[in-house]
Amino acid sequence: MAQDKKMVESITAMDVDFAKWYTDICKKADLIDYSSVKGCMIIRPYGYAIWENIQKILDGRFKELGHENVYMPMFIPEGLLNKEKDHVQGFAPEVAWVTHGGSEKLTERLCVRPTSETLFCEHYANIIRSYRDLPKLYNQWCSVVRWEKTTRPFLRSREFLWQEGHTMHANEAEAREETIRMLNVYADFHTNELAIPVIKGAKTPSDKFAGAEDTYCIEALMHDGKALQAGTSHYFGDGFARAFDIQYTDKDNKLCYPHQTSWGVTTRMIGEIIMTHGDDSGLVLPPAIAPIQVVIVPVAMHKDGVLEKNRELYARLCDKFRVKLDDNDQSPGWKYAEYEMKGVPLRIEMGPRDIEEGNCVIVTRHNLEKTVVSIDDIENTVAKKLEEVRSGMYQKALANREKHTYSCTSIEEIKETIKANGDGFVKAMWCGDEECEDKVKELTGIGSRCIPFEQEHLSDHCVCCGKPAKKMVYWGIAY
């Protein structure tokens, strides 16, 4: 058991150093590795399998809603990036530039895509002619590059994986509907699959995506009280359409500009999962995206019939769940620590006495609760337990967020609240002026996260200037 102990101790405790705890999990749960490519990460098999499960679920949702996948070039010529003024201002400072092909200098620099609005728009200008061509509902799974100064695995990496939806619609109403529809897809995915409660809302004007008319987001609260933007959906109006000369003829043969959206989520969600559900024993994965949902650990494996019975159990479960039977030579204790580190939602232990009694022991990772269950109806028991795990994880995360969400009506109260409780979400009223938004940040250190769809009336006055309040805003420190 000394070995198990050592392994668990080798993660920094969350309370000691949260940032170190985070990167310890990334490394020790075999999610990532570093390389000589600075600011980029290697996503290892266990980490990539999480991403594949995320992709599979989301891709299915997108397709059910009529979206089609495409693949655009990874390069954007400088001239094309420059076509939409706000967009290029937002992205040019942080792109990687290709200047040479082989030994030849290129006549025009190419950036590695930081996002693909410009490429999609150029293509849409080619293929959209008539109202019959609308809507266009395209999505792309790819990697993008943003030349960040400081990087952290999953959260901020010079290259990351994502999906980017880009859609074109006949009018504003349809485009706005799509923008919110996709935000809801992300929110439902977080709630039902990732077991992470999120706040849906709009970004303040100063915090919109480069070139967008409106940016919507889902925001989650991490263990350390910091906020994480977990997905965004943008309504562009017809700004890009005008810049790229995308026009269609409507039913009355009139030329119109289509209205546009884009929306995306990234491998950042893996960081979000770690910082929402993880604990001092390691990762805790929601069942829907766990590469291994159930690990079977035989106890006293070398006793007569034990391995055989464990194999029978495996055979009963392996069609219905992602199951691993670990019959390696290490001790059960070593294995417990290993799969706790890897966040496997359910562990089944079965030894000679359990077998004699027709039972096995189920341990749920998120709360380390042990239950002795009959193996008679094990398939249904496991299904029920996995659903219990999901809802238990969600409730735990929700309780944590509620515990760290505060309502404040003055700048002083915000300061005192943060001082007394540490970081978290602060709900406070806002007049709508950017000046006040900046001042709140300057005075308290926390910035606006979003204007939630679910508004509350906390007071009549802006928390900063005291003028009439227009909106309740979530404030916090963001990853």
Next chain:
Amino acid sequence: MAQDKKMVESITAMDVDFAKWYTDICKKADLIDYSSVKGCMIIRPYGYAIWENIQKILDGRFKELGHENVYMPMFIPEGLLNKEKDHVQGFAPEVAWVTHGGSEKLTERLCVRPTSETLFCEHYANIIRSYRDLPKLYNQWCSVVRWEKTTRPFLRSREFLWQEGHTMHANEAEAREETIRMLNVYADFHTNELAIPVIKGAKTPSDKFAGAEDTYCIEALMHDGKALQAGTSHYFGDGFARAFDIQYTDKDNKLCYPHQTSWGVTTRMIGEIIMTHGDDSGLVLPPAIAPIQVVIVPVAMHKDGVLEKNRELYARLCDKFRVKLDDNDQSPGWKYAEYEMKGVPLRIEMGPRDIEEGNCVIVTRHNLEKTVVSIDDIENTVAKKLEEVRSGMYQKALANREKHTYSCTSIEEIKETIKANGDGFVKAMWCGDEECEDKVKELTGIGSRCIPFEQEHLSDHCVCCGKPAKKMVYWGIAY
């Protein structure tokens, strides 16, 4: 019907201009579009859906064989690329170089990966310690960049999508076994899923992958008599392991170098499908990877009950196959031409008379044969027809390859054969000297494609120098 006619005529006939016929299909079957990114292509939804089907099947095979997916950075620092001498010589002339991040010049240039051996090796050096860590069976789905001078959609593009398997093994025997195992996966996939006959063999030493000890390939013959390398699998020995200092301790605690393989197939296979199965009406897709396997076209759609019955038919088939019911306003004739262009394997037509008689008409795309069948057992009939299509397409492609495969025993005979028949595969004996290989190419225009595993003894002498022959080689002009 004038419209249908026009549409079909808008493809250049294969015999008139094969290259034009090919790009016409790429564009008119909605597989690709061009953009301002020179040498790259946009893969449109219909083209990308083919790639997704290919990915799904191959990814399943890889995983069944124990491979795990990972994601490596897309950049390779110049110093890392330089670590294996032969490798860098092969790739440096054709890579894209990133020199700036944002506004800052990088201290070391990064190339966009043309292939990822160097990145995998750097990672393997970090994670391989003991014989217990072997084998490592990793695969990556990604895009890669090679700065080609002349490009064609799918066949040769500056950026393309592929998978690259990279594996490490305890010894030569296991690595060689893996190399051949994966070549066989590619060959089986071509035969059974793509309905394309391929020749399995080894590349001659002059034609090996940069840094490999042995390169194996599958070669297919296109409609125009040109050969296409459809997949490769490389055995590296321990050359990279030595260059990257990857060592493991074996059971006797001795330090050893592991042996390595890599293997890949690309979006090039879509070009291969076009040039193997396509005809003057457009694309012809093998059922396994067709985005739409069955299209249902109602005839006299506006007559009472016709659309309803067609919808019933759709409902019976849509769980079992990828089916589309086209109830748009265009004429049936227009739709026939459209789905022939798109290569949909089966078309079902059903009008009032068919309905009255309890029948429908099935048209198989690859030979445009019509059959009247009862709808009573339509699920099984469609399944049988799709299998007929697959085997019919394979037999047709095989017959075409055999028709254009010639055995020659002298340089003169090769010249005459090509003059009389056009391009194709020429089988001829070879002494094993690179000088003769070069001379055959110089004198006849055709180069060595591969040394097939299935050897035939055509004569005792090298076709070029007359010295004792070592191997029978396939020669041809390659894409």
